[in-house]
Amino acid sequence: MSTSTPTLVAARSRAHGPAAALWHAVEVHRPAAEVDAACELALCGALARVDVDQPWPPAAPDVCPACATA
Ligand SMILES: [Zn+2]
Secondary structure, eight states: OOOOOOEEEEEEOOOBTTBOOOEEEEEESSOHHHHTTOEEEOTTSOEEEEOTTSOSSOSSSOBOHHHHTO
16 A cells, blocks of 8 residues: 555636636546546536646636635
8 A cells, every 4th residue: 555645736617607717626646647638526526627737726816715725
């Protein structure tokens, strides 16, 4: 058994009706390259598309408040 630290990557949700697109945090247990552009469940429960080009936490202002404090 090896202990691995979960890695948080940034993921972008889609704008849905009045809800704006936000950056979420997704916990990945695989190399980031394997989950790039995949739709994953964010920490807050939203579905978001992983963007490994974006660091977490992102410098952008539109960050999901639930994920930012998780
Ligand atoms: Zn979120």
